[in-house]
Amino acid sequence: MNFKSSNESATIFTELMIPSYANFGGKVHGGILLSLMDKVAYVVATKHSAAYCVTVAVEGVEFINPVEVGELISVKAMVNYVGNTTMIIGMRVESLNPKTGVVKHTNSCYFTMAAKDDQGKLMQVPGLEINNEKHLRRFAEGKALKEFSKAKRKMLKSDLNHLSVEELKVQLKAEKVLFASDL
Numbered sequence: 001m002n003f004k005s006s007n008e009s010a011t012i013f014t015e016l017m018i019p020s021y022a023n024f025g026g027k028v029h030g031g032i033l034l035s036l037m038d039k040v041a042y043v044v045a046t047k048h049s050a051a052y053c054v055t056v057a058v059e060g061v062e063f064i065n066p067v068e069v070g071e072l073i074s075v076k077a078m079v080n081y082v083g084n085t086t087m088i089i090g091m092r093v094e095s096l097n098p099k100t101g102v103v104k105h106t107n108s109c110y111f112t113m114a115a116k117d118d119q120g121k122l123m124q125v126p127g128l129e130i131n132n133e134k135h136l137r138r139f140a141e142g143k144a145l146k147e148f149s150k151a152k153r154k155m156l157k158s159d160l161n162h163l164s165v166e167e168l169k170v171q172l173k174a175e176k177v178l179f180a181s182d183l
């Protein structure tokens with residue numbers, strides 16, 4: 001099997017936040033950041049796999065601090081884990097106010113990217129060569145995340161399906177929800 005170090009595909013990308021990225025409140029749209037992160041995830045995944053890649057899932061997106069126009073956003077990303085046909089790309093996003101030098105942690109998350117061949121079929125990705133403890137821990141976390149995400153999908157699909165409408169209404173009665181009289 002072919003193995004590659006995550007250092008070969010690790011990427012840091014920086015972009016200036018321009019006024020057209022802002023929402024009505026003057027802060028940068030979360031969607032702009034997601035789009036930027038998706039591109040960086042693609043770069044890392046395609047470098048590791050030497051293949052066309054697609055985004056399968058994104059876990060753990062939280063916008064911890066708002067991003068202002070004029071700030072520099074840096075996305076640091078690397079392959080944390082590889083499965084058979086997918087890779088988990090871990091990333092940390094920081095904003096830098098270039099005038100004050102203040103750096104804020106904006107977001108950390110995980111993109112699952114799949115490699116596809118020229119026929120659009122999933123293909124095996126190279127294994128990951130681990131050279132230090134930090135990367136070893138990230139690989140173990142990636143494996144745990146993959147299992148957690150699989151369990152979550154299973155739970156969302158099946159666990160609530162067996163409940164009747166009446167049972168669901170009882171379960172949700174303390175929530176902020178108004179049931180139509182004919183439900």
Ligand SMILES: CC(C)(COP(=O)(O)OP(=O)(O)OC[C@H]1O[C@@H](n2cnc3c(N)ncnc32)[C@H](O)[C@@H]1OP(=O)(O)O)[C@@H](O)C(=O)NCCC(=O)NCCS
Pocket residue numbers: 054055056057082083084085086087112114122149153
């Ligand atoms: C995601 C996709 C590849 C799964 O295909 P599938 O044939 O159902 O996949 P399988 O169940 O055989 O799983 C294949 C791999 O995907 C992973 N996977 C499948 N669904 C997943 C999900 N929702 N989240 C994370 N990983 C997932 C599996 O764990 C497996 O990983 P591994 O090969 O590394 O072990 C397929 O649905 C797809 O191509 N989706 C469209 C992706 C796309 O076009 N993205 C661009 C968005 S516009």
